[in-house]
Amino acid sequence: MSSRATAPPPPHTVRVVVDDVPELDDLVEEAARRALASDRALELVEPPVSECDHAARARVIRRMDEALDVARRTAPGVPVRVGAPIALPRPRHSP
Numbered sequence: 473m474s475s476r477a478t479a480p481p482p483p484h485t486v487r488v489v490v491d492d493v494p495e496l497d498d499l500v501e502e503a504a505r506r507a508l509a510s511d512r513a514l515e516l517v518e519p520p521v522s523e524c525d526h527a528a529r530a531r532v533i534r535r536m537d538e539a540l541d542v543a544r545r546t547a548p549g550v551p552v553r554v555g556a557p558i559a560l561p562r563p564r565h566s567p
Contacts, residue, residue, distance in 0.1 A: 505547060517554075517556070
């Protein structure tokens with residue numbers, strides 16, 4: 473048995489959080505191209521939204537639809553998955 477550490481395998485997906493940012497289309501295009509070039513799936517991840525905030529849920533669904541459309545146009549044939557909402561870390565504020 474070798475004592476050398478082996479590199480971890482590459483992730484199976486290229487992830488992009490489908491958040492409400494002006495450059496979302498660019499982020500999805502870049503992620504789709506990386507997924508295509510590396511023979512991986514693209515994972516569109518929902519940002520966390522309260523279940524009872526129906527207007528926010530509707531906006532997330534529209535953004536996910538738009539992101540899926542951009543991904544399919546940019547990299548046809550790349551598998552696209554939808555990831556569960558994740559909690560994003562809050563930025564640290566210096567005193």
